[in-house]
Amino acid sequence: MEGISWKLFLLSFLLLEGSSQDFGQTQFICTSVPKDMDLCAATMQNSGPAEDLKTTVLQLRETVLQQKETIMNQKETIRELTSKLTRCESMTEPGDTRAGSRRKEPGSSKDTMGDVSRGAGDTLSQLGQTLQSLKQRLENLEANSLKDLLQNKIDDLEKQVLSRVNSLEEGKPGQKNETEQRGKVESTLTSLHQRISDLEKGQKDNRPLDKFQLTFPLRTNYMYAKVKKSLPEMYAFTVCMWIKSNASPGVGTPFSYAVSGQANELVLIEWGNNPMEILINDKVAKLPFVINDGKWHHICVTWTTRDGVWEAYQDGVLRGNGENLAPYHPIKPQGVLVLGQEQDTLGGGFDATQAFVGELANFNIWDKKLSTADVYNLATCNSKAQVGNVFSWLESSIDIYGGTSKWTYEPCRQIN
Numbered sequence: 001m002e003g004i005s006w007k008l009f010l011l012s013f014l015l016l017e018g019s020s021q022d023f024g025q026t027q028f029i030c031t032s033v034p035k036d037m038d039l040c041a042a043t044m045q046n047s048g049p050a051e052d053l054k055t056t057v058l059q060l061r062e063t064v065l066q067q068k069e070t071i072m073n074q075k076e077t078i079r080e081l082t083s084k085l086t087r088c089e090s091m092t093e094p095g096d097t098r099a100g101s102r103r104k105e106p107g108s109s110k111d112t113m114g115d116v117s118r119g120a121g122d123t124l125s126q127l128g129q130t131l132q133s134l135k136q137r138l139e140n141l142e143a144n145s146l147k148d149l150l151q152n153k154i155d156d157l158e159k160q161v162l163s164r165v166n167s168l169e170e171g172k173p174g175q176k177n178e179t180e181q182r183g184k185v186e187s188t189l190t191s192l193h194q195r196i197s198d199l200e201k202g203q204k205d206n207r208p209l210d211k212f213q214l215t216f217p218l219r220t221n222y223m224y225a226k227v228k229k230s231l232p233e234m235y236a237f238t239v240c241m242w243i244k245s246n247a248s249p250g251v252g253t254p255f256s257y258a259v260s261g262q263a264n265e266l267v268l269i270e271w272g273n274n275p276m277e278i279l280i281n282d283k284v285a286k287l288p289f290v291i292n293d294g295k296w297h298h299i300c301v302t303w304t305t306r307d308g309v310w311e312a313y314q315d316g317v318l319r320g321n322g323e324n325l326a327p328y329h330p331i332k333p334q335g336v337l338v339l340g341q342e343q344d345t346l347g348g349g350f351d352a353t354q355a356f357v358g359e360l361a362n363f364n365i366w367d368k369k370l371s372t373a374d375v376y377n378l379a380t381c382n383s384k385a386q387v388g389n390v391f392s393w394l395e396s397s398i399d400i401y402g403g404t405s406k407w408t409y410e411p412c413r414q415i416n
Contacts, residue, residue, distance in 0.1 A: 162189070162217075162218050162220065162223075162403050163218070189402070189403040209394045209395045209396060210362065210387075210392070210393045210394055210395075211408060211409060211410050212361070212395055212406050212407065212408060212409055213242075213359050213360065213361035213406070213407055213408075213409035214339060214340070214359065214360045214361070214398075214400065214404055214405070214406060215358075215359050215404065215405045215406075215407060216252075216340045216355070216356050216357055216358060216359070216360070216404055217357070217403070217405075218357065218403075219247070219252065219352055219353070219355045219357050220352050220355055220402065220403075221341070221350040221351060221352040221355065222350070222401065222402035222403075223340060223341075223355065223401070223402040223403050223404045224338050224339060224340040224341040224350065224355075224400075224401055224402060224404060225338070225339040225340055225398050225399065225400045225401070225404050226336070226337070226338055226339070226347075226398070226399050226400075226401065227337035227338070227339070227391060227397060227398060228397055228398065228399060229391075229397070230333060230334050230335055230336065230337065231257060231266075231331060231333060231335060231337060231365070231390060231391070232333050232367065232390065233330050233331065233332060233333045234330060234331040234367045234390070235304070235305045235306075235330050235331075235367075236302075236303065236304040236305060236367065236368050236369050237266075237302070237303055237331060237365060237366060237367055237368070237369075237390070238300060238301070238302045238303075238365070238366040238368065238369055238370040238375075239255075239268070239300065239301050239363075239364070239365050240298070240299065240300040240301075240362070240363075240364050240370075240375070240378055240388075241254065241255075241298075241299060241360060241361070241362060241363040241364070242296055242297070242298050242360070242361040242362045242411045243291055243296070243297055243298075243299060243358065243359070243360055243361075244291075244294065244295060244296045244297070244358050244359040244360075245291065245292050245294070245356070245357060245358025245359070246292055246293060246294035246358070247292060247356075247357035247358060248292060249272050249273050250270045250271045250272050250273070250274065250292075251270045251276075251291065251292050251356060251357065251358055252269070252270065252271070252340075252342075252354055252355045252356035252357055252358075253267065253268065253269045253270075253271075253340065253341055253342040253354050253355065253356050254268050254269075254339065254340070254356050254360060254363075255267070255268055255337065255338065255339050255340075255363065256268075256269070256337075256338050256341065256342045256343045257331075257335050257336070257337045257338075258335055258336050258338075258343040258345070258346050258347065259332045259333075259334065259335035259336075259346070260334070260335075260346060262281060262282065262332070263343050263344050263345060263346065263349070264279045264281070264282045265280070265281060265331060265332055265335055266278075266279070266280055266331055267279040267342060268301070269342055269354065270289075270292075271342075271353070271354050272353075274286075275287065275288070275289070276289045276291075278301050278303075278310065278312075278325070280303065280308075280325055280326035280329065280331070281326045281329045283308075283325055283326040283329075284325075285310055285322055285325045287301065287312045287319075287320060288312060288314075288319045288320040289312065289314050289319065290314075291314070296359075296411060297314060297315055298313075298314070298315050298316065298378065298379040298411075299312070299313065299314050299315075300312070300313040300370070300375045300378065300379075301313075302369045302370060302375075303325065303369070304369055305326075305327065305328050305329060305330055306327070306328070307323050307324065307327050308323055308324045308325035308326050308327035308328075308329075309321070309322075309323045309325075310322055310323070310325050311369075313372075313375045313379070315379055316375060316376040316378075316379030316380055318372060337391070339356075339360060339363065339398070340355060340356040340360070340404060341354070341355055341356070342354040342355075359409075361393070361409050361411055362393045362411055363391070363393050364378075364386075364387055364388030364391060364392055364393055365388045365390040365391040366386070366388050366389050366390055367389060367390050368389075370386070374386060381411065381412030
């Protein structure tokens with residue numbers, strides 16, 4: 001029995017020595033094995049740590065392969081993003097600065113006045129550059145008194161800027177960031193025109209405050225002027241103005257007066273292919289005006305609450321009259337008077353398709369019916385011509401918004 005134990009010991013020694021040839025320096029470990037146990041089974045029983053090591057190595061290898069696959073996927077994602085960025089840059093080349101020129105027909109939708117811009121970021125960048133150009137030209141104007149020479153160029157640039165704003169908003173109507181950008185552009189344009197107005201005052205201190213015109217160059221829902229004070233209650237009125245437009249179809253809304261609960265308290269509008277109309281408390285009378293020929297025209301409308309009698313004058317001549325227009329309904333006070341836009345709500349709710357496009361001057365309101373002679377004196381610039389006793393045309397009485405501009409104008413010297 002002792003001989004058998006020694007033989008097993010020697011066999012284990014030989015096996016360990018043979019395996020040491022594969023690993024260089026080794027350390028011999030002697031393990032006692034019961035005489036009745038199989039040597040191979042005993043060897044497997046004592047190989048637990050080796051198996052754990054093998055399992056750990058396999059897990060590490062699997063982890064390395066997964067990380068490698070993740071890196072390959074990330075590289076592919078980077079390539080795709082790089083490709084998309086390249087395509088975006090090719091679509092928004094700086095040279096492609098054309099603004100949309102499509103104009104939708106009236107009634108199709110609100111606030112849509114241009115084609116969709118391809119790149120919003122590039123469009124905003126171009127707007128910034130255009131505004132910077134406007135500011136630079138204005139600085140030259142203030143320094144060198146060259147307003148008359150630069151006026152046309154500034155107008156052209158302004159139209160481009162506003163056209164891009166319209167295109168941008170049509171393409172991205174729901175994005176808050178772009179709406180804020182458009183607001184900043186409008187504010188900047190308003191500031192520029194205010195500076196020009198201040199410059200004009202500085203250059204012509206002796207110029208009467210009524211010698212100016214308002215210009216509405218584009219059909220938008222944010223260009224307008226607002227009268228600073230409201231109207232009183234009126235049982236009769238006369239509204240007169242100088243007006244110039246070649247817009248088609250329809251010149252839009254020269255003015256609108258809204259009160260709480262009634263947006264159409266007093267409105268003058270020519271919308272689409274309809275003739276010009278006067279609205280009083282939402283009641284309508286069609287007016288026989290023809291003014292969209294690009295020339296200056298003097299128009300007046302008179303009305304009295306008794307029987308709703310009205311008269312319409314163009315260039316000092318009575319062109320039409322009627323009755324039963326909102327009879328016995330006085331014009332309500334404490335409303336909002338807006339030039340250039342039709343109000344759907346008190347002081348707002350503008351529709352671009354109803355906006356006025358053209359030039360407006362010498363807008364006056366009386367709380368009485370002027371005679372035919374009074375109207376003729378106004379149209380012919382007679383020295384006896386009256387000014388409105390409810391509202392008279394003064395720069396200090398009007399605020400302008402959204403790019404509406406003020407320019408020097410004397411109708412009796414510059415008719416057509």
